[in-house]
Amino acid sequence: MTGLRATIRLQFHGGFTLDDAAARVDYFAELGVSHIYASPLLAARPGSTHGYDTIDYGRINPELGGEAALARLVARLRGRGMGLILDIVPNHMAVGGSGNRWWDDVLRWGKSSRYAHFFDIDWTPPDRWLHGRVLLPFLGSPYGEALRNGDIVLHHDAQDGTFFCQHYDHRFPICPRNYRDLFDGVDLPPPVADILAHLRAAPPASADGLLRAFGQWGRTHEGARTIGRAIGRYDPAAPGGGERLHRLLERQHYRLAWWRTAGDIINWRRFFDITGLAGLCVEHSDVFDAVHATVFSLYARGLIDGVRVDHIDGLTRPAEYCRHLRRRLSELAPLRPPGVPPGASIHVEKILGPGEALPESWGADGSTGYDFLEQVDAVLHDPRGEAPLTDLWIWAAAGAASFGVEERAARGMILSGVLGAECGRLVHLLGGLARREAGTRDFTDAAIMRVLRRVLVHFPVYRTYAGDMSLAPAAADRRLLRRACRAARADLPPAHGPVLDWLEKRLGPAGMAMGAGAAIACFEHLSAPLAAKAVEDTAFYRYGRLLSRNDVGTHPALFAGTVDAFHAANLARLHNFPRAMLATATHDHKRGEDARARLAVLSEAGEDWARQVGEWTDRNAALRGRARGGPAPDRADELILYQVLAATWPMTDAAPHAKASRIFRDRIQAWQTKALREAKRHTSWTDPDPAYEEGCRGFVDALLHADPSNGFLASLDAVVGRIAPAGALNGLGQTLLRLTCPGVPDLYQGCEYWDFSLVDPDNRRPVDFAARLASLSADGDVTALARHWRDGRVKQRLIQALLRLRLAHPALFAEGAYAPVRVLGPGRGHLVAFTRTLDDLCLLVIAPRLPFALAPDPADLSCAAFPPRGTVLDWRDDLPGSWASVIRPGRTCDAAALRRLATLEGGLPLDVLIGRTRQPG
Known part of the structure; x- marks a missing residue:
């Protein structure tokens, strides 16, 4: 039985059951994954398409086949030396309806x-x-x-x-x-x-x-x-x-x-603002036991091998919870069947803010990979595109230049709206504390509310962990609160200074000793959903400078990252969380991994894109609807729409009007309605504006009218034709990095082919596994399949080659050292290179970045003029022996050729080579 090496995330529901997954186990094994990473399997609301609305922790969802089907799936997995990771939901249950x-x-x-x-x-x-x-x-x-x-x-x-x-x-x-x-x-x-x-x-x-x-x-x-x-x-x-x-x-x-x-x-805690999901108190030992009884039974009986904890920041004391979970799973390990790994993996779903790290004291194996998504996404963007794309957005949004401005406005709106009750409860608790002391009893609820709102508007991360002070770092919490309070002070009159100072002390780590425990818990249960609703579910849909930087775990204020920062993040992960998940697509993403990779190309072509958008805006002016005296869509929503069309436009050889199929138009319109309502600018889920939505829907219909005379379709097709080859190289590059960097790579279902999906439910559409199984056994290496890159098989072959490498050398990836390799010369900005070494075994990884400037050939993605003369690897001079390409079977080179990047000459600007750093003695 293998250890955790690589996962495939599967979304289970009535249309894709445990038996359906069992029928695909041989495919997953041939692809090279070690574990299925399952969406929640416990009994959920009837008809649930995701499983996060649990109504009964005591049984496997009968709509998925129940425990008998789970046993059949695990038997198939064990037969191929594989395992199962289970997504668990300890934070909330589905309420209302019936059955709970x-x-x-x-x-x-x-x-x-x-x-x-x-x-x-x-x-x-x-x-x-x-x-x-x-x-x-x-x-x-x-x-x-x-x-x-x-x-x-x-x-x-x-x-x-x-x-x-x-x-x-x-x-x-x-x-x-x-x-x-x-x-x-x-x-x-x-x-x-x-x-x-x-x-x-x-x-x-x-x-x-x-x-x-x-x-x-x-x-x-x-x-x-x-x-x-x-x-x-x-x-x-x-x-x-x-x-x-x-x-x-x-x-x-x-x-x-x-x-x-x-x-x-x-008067009860919800999951975010969803009234159909009620918060649980798993900090109570009997609640913890009741919520996890089935999970522990499954682990003891060898039916699961680890867990993914949903929304860890929703728990009152996450550190205590993780320690408790680890202890209980360890106690159950001796009961597991022979031949089944004894050590359970624990991964936690957490959104990390800029500069924030997962606390090592929690004892988790790592995050579920949103942080890696941000790191690899940032390094694929060209910082030189920031100025022209910012100017374009300022023009489109009439002055909203900064993501920070949008975020703060969204936070204020959410605090006044859907989370108003939660904010009011916290003010009530804080007001009660203030009235206990003579020096603070004149701090009115209204004054506390004004100050608290400004602190929350500026809060930089999901939450603090003051209630977990026996396990969590107090210094980090103090710094975060001090930062938020310093920003809030600039927004407030000086007379509010004493209230702000008092608030900072009560909500920080020292507040527990001051009797503020209930207020701290309430604050932490408010700041996390506020970040989720205001940032991910509002500001991400309002701010459209470049949508490839607006996704789960990303930081849109940062336009691009550096290669050095990417290496530093990998080194930190190897040291702190070597078994953390690495993800670039998830069930929660706003746009598919390859849609983002294609949009990242616009960072290299910012001025050209700005000119093109200007032309489209003029050409399509007559197609806009009208609502409340203004255009529908307005200019900001129109720019966002153009980016989504460019990101998702099909890459087939069909004529432009044939690509604008009814299915494609329906997907775009479904995305648009959700995006407009999430943005909450002209319409929303609670107060929809049918006129604005209809105007936007009509605009999409007109843009995508499937007629050969529709000039916009031809123009869109031409634009995508220019950026799609570079986008494909970006997609292959991020795939290569995900499968070779420190951590455990996660493959989201169906993303073996190109992933141009949009936000759910689009990213949870049925997967054609039969087609993927058929192409897996077809002939051709990565270079050969690059001649047919539009069908996605080249990406699947790259995944298979690297997962099989991980299967052949598991210790290299689990324990091997990571070392950045500098690239020198005129092509240095276009490559990310590093090594993974264990004993005398060495893996050299070379991945492309900023490929638009490399002019990839639309026929096969080759870059004829790359690498330019003088581009070399700054690597050790005593490299002996021969180096073999993992993705180009049969191709080898010596150390000198390796240093001058001969393996890339005139072909795909990526490779993975394996060799020996010294001859065995």
Whole structure:
């Protein structure tokens, strides 16, 4: 059984089950991966396409085939020496709807529920009318309107004997203590009356037997008839029915509310701003055990080999959680079947801010690779394109020159909107702290709110970890808070200085000793979703200087990175997290890895692109719609659209009008609607503007009108034709780097071919594995398949060659040293070179960057004039022996030829060569 070497991420759902994956195991093995990296497999909402909406931690999702199908998949994997990594979701569960028995029990019994402490619920919020109750903002209309219209209906479940109110897909249980009240004025048999009388005072633990007995009576003819008559009295259409139903609901442990109230008064922690996902308190040991019981059982039985922890920053104490998880998995290792690796891998999903590092004290193997995505993406961009593309964006966006400006504006908007309730709760906690001290009791909630908002607007990362101070570095938290407070101070009048100073102390590591633990936890649970919603889900869609720099884990304010910075990041990863994942495409990306690689070419052709956009804007002016007196799309949205069209335009040999297929137009329009709503400039998910959206949709229809006379299509096709070869080299280059740099490379499903996908659901479309299996066994090395580069098989062959190399030399990649190799001469800016060495085995990696200037041939991606004379590797002079190309089987060269880059002459500007640094003794 192999150790963790390389993964393939698979998205499981009803259309791609565990048995479907089992049928593809031989393909994955032949490709060279060691582990399937599975999306969440535990029971989720019916019809879930992603699995992050867990409703039951106790079983494998039956829609995926259940545990029997998982066992079949793992048996196939073990037969090929492979394993399985499982994505787990300890931060939140799906609520509302039906099927979550923990949540339903809380709604049924309130604070006395055995699961009340499982969820992060504030039972004593500032609104006293909500004390002891859970706000349920799931109604499609205001409560009174929903009640009046009969949208809330009382029902009885004959199977378990319970009563509940139904609102479309939502079920709201009625507390059993209220069941007797339902039958006021209705004659009941004495035994049934006794059951309901006992239920009125019964604690939750003793109610199950009574409910079973009541349910048995309810399934009789007499019981069903009597229950039906009782329920009829609560029908809003019956005389007094609506008022009776209202009084019943007012006695429950929850309050039903219109969905729009969630941003103002919700009293439980959500996942980001998603009201259908409720935060869990896994910091409690019994909650931790309940959430992970199935995961631990799967690991002990050898059905999984490691975990990927979703949204680690959503947990109250991530460091403590990771340590606890590692300890429990280690304790279970001796129980695993023979031949199965004993050491579990733990990878955490975390967005790292600029200059931020994953804390080593957590004990995780590393991140899931968003940081690598940023590092490799940055090094593929040409800094010389920053000025012309910035000027173009300023022209398009009427002055919004800086990503920082967009980010701060988005943060302020989110704090005032969808996260207003969370911000208000934190102010309430901080105000209570201030009023305890004579020196601060005059700090009003309003003043604290003004100061807190500015701190959060300037906060540079997802969160601090003050609640984890036994394991996390306090100095880093202090620096982050000091940085945010310094920026906030410049925005505030001097009179707010004392409040800001007090806030910095209370929210920092020292605040725990000052009794501010609850406020710190609330702050950390606010700053993380604020970053996600304001930065990734708003500013990334507003700021369009160059979209290849706007993706999960990236930092759009940084236009381009350096080769030295890339090497430094690899050296740090090898030292700190040698088993961290390396990703360039994920289920969360905004644009596919090869779409970004193609857009990166525009950093080399910024002035040409700016001229082209100007021509298109003039030519297409008459095609724009109108909304609220302005164009639809406006100039900023139009520029963003042109980039997406250039990034995703098909690379077939078909005529331009044939490429503009209905499928392509539908994909672009689906992306555009989501992008416009996420940007929240003219329209949004909560307040859509149909006129603006329709104008933009019509504009896309006109641009992509599939007619030979459509000049825009010919122009777009010509532009993409000029940049696509360089984009393909960028794509091959980032693939090569992902598969050879320190860490564990992750391949996202289907990305063996070119990945020109857009944000979900586009990046989760079905994968044609049959075609990929067929091409895997076809003849031809990377150079030969480069003559057919448009079909993507060259990328698949490169992946296969390098994964097989990792299979042949696992220790070289797991333990081997990393050393940058300098490139000298006129071609130095176009290559990234480094070595991986272990004992006398040496691997030399040479990857292209900034390939547009190399003029790759559209026929086969070869660069006839590269490397220019005088371009050499600044490498040791005593290299002995012969060096063999990994991706060009049969090609060898000596040390002298290697140093002068003869292996690249006139061909593809990339290679991976293996040799011996000294002769074996």
